[in-house]
Amino acid sequence: MEYSYVIQIFLILMFFFFSYLILIRKNYYLISGFNTSTPEEQREMIQAGYPRAVGKMTLHIAIILSLGFLLQLLHVPYAIEGSYVVMLIVLFVEFFWMTKKLKKKSKRINKTVLLLSLMLVIVVFAIPFIPNKLEINEDSFEMTGLYGEIWAYSDIEDISLYDELPETTIRTNGISMFGKHLGNYRMEGWGAGKLFIRSNNAPFMIVQTEDSFIIINAGQPNETEMYFQQLELAYQQYNDNH
Structure with missing residues (x-):
């Protein structure tokens, strides 16, 4: 099996596993910022549906990567790259809507992280197009x-x-x-x-x-x-x- 396939399978299983831990086992401490929040803030997050939104997002990413991997095995051109693009769109859209469930301070922090992540992704996707001569x-x-x-x-x-x-x-x-x-x-x-x-x-x-x-x-x-x-x-x- 190609090394790249092993990495893709690992990522898929990891996202499925994390979605299981959050959605089914309710291990909300895995979510960034939840464990460091006060008990009152944690209750507010749960009531607002923030932890479940994070769990659903990881599940959606796992499903998208799985479809991309299967299409790649069927030799569909650019299947895995396309799944990454769809994954990033879903990630940013869902992450943006999740910030609406948080307090203003947390919203500002998460939107900053979202913007920096978007810039990083653009750079990563642009790297292969840097010409060689x-x-x-x-x-x-x-x-x-x-x-x-x-x-x-x-x-x-x-x-x-x-x-x-x-x-x-x-x-x-x-x-x-x-x-x-x-x-x-x-x-x-x-x-x-x-x-x-x-x-x-x-x-x-x-x-x-x-x-x-x-x-x-x-x-x-x-x-x-x-x-x-x-x-x-x-x-x-x-x-x-x-």
Whole structure:
């Protein structure tokens, strides 16, 4: 089972478990701020329906993530990303309505947290769209942007174009979202390497080094092919001069 699947299943089970503890077992101390409130404030929260609203919200999130996971198993494009977007919309809408059940001071705090969380989510979803660019140097090439790095031509063993890729076994330090795969991964039969994949559409440029590999896909086939031609020419020129 892929590592990402394990994480998704863990999140789903966690949200279902927390909704069970809050809605069925009435363990309201799990809710942020409830345990530190006075007994009178706790009674007011319960009467206003705040704890149950939190429990329902966690249940809704668990259901949404479950549907996204099932659709992903059916190979529906961007299913898990879509479930995250729906989850965030539900989270913010329900969180906003829950603040109406609290006192003015708590409302201000929760709305501030909501705004900061929204800004953080926007940043996280924008990260995969930060561009990477191939730069050709005299004795090395570089992929700029997120997870960028420089590789010397002397370390290259082969440069090829592939129509298909092996399965990713684990993402050790990277991002997989909206069909983009950036960062450090382990590929079946290949070991550890770095991915700069902007699209799942072929071709893919594979640069094999002495102890690793780099996979580059610029998003558009003609752009990936241009990268391949530029790098292959620079590599041949380097070998001719050395």
